Amino acid sequence: MDLPKISVTVKLFASVKDIARVSEATLELPAESVAGDVVSHFVSQFPAMEGLRSYVRVAVNECYVDVSHPLHNGDDVALIPPVSGG
Amino acid sequence: MDLPKISVTVKLFASVKDIARVSEATLELPAESVAGDVVSHFVSQFPAMEGLRSYVRVAVNECYVDVSHPLHNGDDVALIPPVSGG
Amino acid sequence: MIEITDKKIDVAILLGSVQVPEAGGIDIFLGTTRNHSRGKKVVRLEYEAYTPMAVKIIGQIENEIRARWNIHKISIVHRIGVVPLEEASVGIAVSASHRNEAFEACRYAIDQLKKSAPIWKKEIFENGEAWVEAGGHVEKSRDERK
């Protein structure tokens, strides 16, 4: 019996986008996934992101969230490398 | 025997000018006069300046000076009421 | 006025956006592209933003400022894309009845924007480029990044 899945849109920026060579991706995740799981997914797929792991913040639906924040189907997830605007 | 005299130019501004109704005057003073004597001269001539006596600063040749600053012939003396630029 | 734009920031428009008859003091801060960074010669900067979230975060900064200081108007504009030398990447204007509030609120706005707005700066050097990211600069030489 398959576990239920959710689908989220992931937005990538700056160095993270350069490493992944993509600015947006759709990700299928187990229903009980949390924000940190999206980071883990990308780090495992792109080892070059490992160094950023401790620095990247996650935003869900345009709000910063904790890595333990539960995800829901249709969420907009953004990986936010350390910001440097201004 | 007359005491020697000096002549100074006095510049008046803002409320002091309004009271004196003149923006510049030439004043003959005894040779040993100091900056404070110019203030005294105007206060005695215009009693309405009495209230300003403790607030007015004196500048000689475009520099703030103490009331005891000795005056010389040809000096430019300015009576500086409390400033309010900006 | 809160804006993320790819156009040059016009300081006269920025000023006009906060001018009100009640204001006695206006402080304007501009962050400009500097020709040097960490000992290297910078040719230009390039900015990228997560625009809708940046607008939202900057709106939150405005709310915090209004709760802390008695100001009249505040405008925060950030430019994205290429920002040549001397030009402004960010412009903040604050009007208040008294100058103290204008200065403090403006200073707070730029400090908070730098901490939390999802905007990224890439420094373009003569022979390389780097995303500026606190905690680690991700550098590439011209040759590597084909």
Next chain:
Amino acid sequence: MIEITDKKIDVAILLGSVQVPEAGGIDIFLGTTRNHSRGKKVVRLEYEAYTPMAVKIIGQIENEIRARWNIHKISIVHRIGVVPLEEASVGIAVSASHRNEAFEACRYAIDQLKKSAPIWKKEIFENGEAWVEAGGHVEKSRDERK
């Protein structure tokens, strides 16, 4: 640039006068005519200066600032004559490599100018006027001042 002028202060010119490729931050302060003062409705302001001395004193303020902060350029312009509501009576711009210096130097410049530059402000109300002088306001009603 240090200037006492009877013309409107142009913020774009003020900004241009301090822009250099070495600058990372520029702070601009504008003191503007407010429609209220000590509970009264202000119609306009009028400024008078002892111009040559004001230029000299402002030059000394610039020297003090350069001794205390590492800045690139500073411009201080004061307008005299009538200054209508919302318009600037004073404009100060400071460029520096880092924003902290720009903010602090700009703040210091306006604080010192207000303390020592021989410039005077007259507030024109609906039915009277007053020279603003710390330690005592010299007021006249419209009728008295014929």
